[in-house]
Amino acid sequence: MNFIRPTAFLSLLLALHSCSDDNTTSDETAVIDPTEEACTTDQVLDSSRGPCDVTLPYASEYEESTSETTRTIASNSIPEHLVGLFGGGSGSLNPNAISEQSETYELPLNPTEATDFTSLLNQNTGPQYSFGVLLNGVELDPVAAEPFPHEGALSANVNWEWNLEALNVNLGLDCNNAHVQPTGKYHYHGSPILFLENLDIPDNEMTMIGYAADGFPIYYKYAYEDATDASSAVITMTPSYELKSGNRPGDGVTAPCDVYNGIYSNDYEFIETAGILDRANGRNGVTPEYPDGTYYYVITDAFPSVPRYFRGTPSNDFKLGR
Structure with missing residues (x-):
């Protein structure tokens, strides 16, 4: 082992001291505080759901009629299946009780x-449309009004680019991926589980389950492998969204930081080659109801589940806050 002689070590210390004292010719070195913590979020990834064990005291009402140019749907927004406990009290998923609505939707035929x-989602003002209505009369309304920084009452300074993803945080959803608005309207944020179970949808058929706000049909999960051939195999449709990698670019003050994990809808990105479906979770093709072909949407198990875009022009009857 080699040792530095005391006299040489002392000379080295004096030289270093001399350099550090001379601040006229050297730049200052930034000091890193080892106690400074990395930027994190207090939002928790949570895909848990409440039980569905409540029978509603209302009958489901759904009526559909057509004219030469228009499809009209009337509904009271009440499903036929069991729901979670809403309306406050012990075990309630949110304080808003389910109540009958009086909804009329006019769609282009x-x-x-x-x-x-x-x-x-309008990134300046927030959610602007619900997506559509199922054949049980209940709306698909996937976008939550939960912008960053999540401080309760909405203000003019919220960042709608970073909106909590209702399917991945605890917003009081029941087993149907649904909850209740302050108006009493029951609505789905994701796949309507018990509605689908009651339909007993086979995996070898295309099954239409509703209409989007622009009038195009909605199917669940399965569609023809060859979009132009109704005799081709029926397969599971895959969305073209993937979770981003790395960390969010925010500072934790004006925008969220921490790792992309699905807490925010913007944690996902559309990659055209990642799946079968387009940005609106849809495609063009033939269906049992439209043998000559149409654009149609698909509800998928993976994000986005319910589409977040329209391919056509949405009816104002689905405009939120109208």
């Missing part, structure tokens, strides 16, 4: 595709 997609 022969919808057309728009030149571009329309988002359900």
Whole structure:
């Protein structure tokens, strides 16, 4: 082992001291505080659901009629299946009790595709549309009004680009991925589990389950492998969204930070080659109800589950806060 002689070690210390004292020719070195913590979020990833063990005291009402150009749907927004406990009290999933609504939706009977997609979320003002209505009369309304920084009452300074993903945080959803608005309207944020179970949907058939706000049909999960051939195999449709990798770019003050984990809808990104479906979780093709072909949407198990974009022009009857 080699040792530095005392006299040499002392000379080295004096030289270092001399350099550090001379601040006229050297730059200051930044000091890193080892106690400074990395930016994190207090939002918790939570996909748990409440039980569905409540029978509603209302009968489900759904009526559909058509004219030459319009499909009209009337509903009281009450499902036929069991729901969670809502309305306050012990075990309640949120304080809003389910109540009958009086909804009328007018949709184009022969919808057309728009030149571009329309988002359900306006990044300046928040959610602007619900997505559609199922054949039980209950709305699909996937976008939560939960912008960053999540401080209760909404203010003009919220960041709608970073909106909590209702399916991945605890917003009091029951087993149907549904809960209740302050108006008493029961609505789905994701796959309507018991509604689908009651339909007993086979995995070798396309099954239409509702209409989107632009008039195009909605199917659940399965569709023809060859979109142009109704005799081709029926397969599970895959969305083209993936969870981003790395960390969010925010500072924790104006935008969230921490790792992309699905807490925010914006944690996901559309990658055209990642799946079968397009940005609106849909595609063009033939279906049992539209043998000549149409654009149609698909409810998937994976994100986004319920589409977050329209391919056509949405009816104002689905505009939120109207």
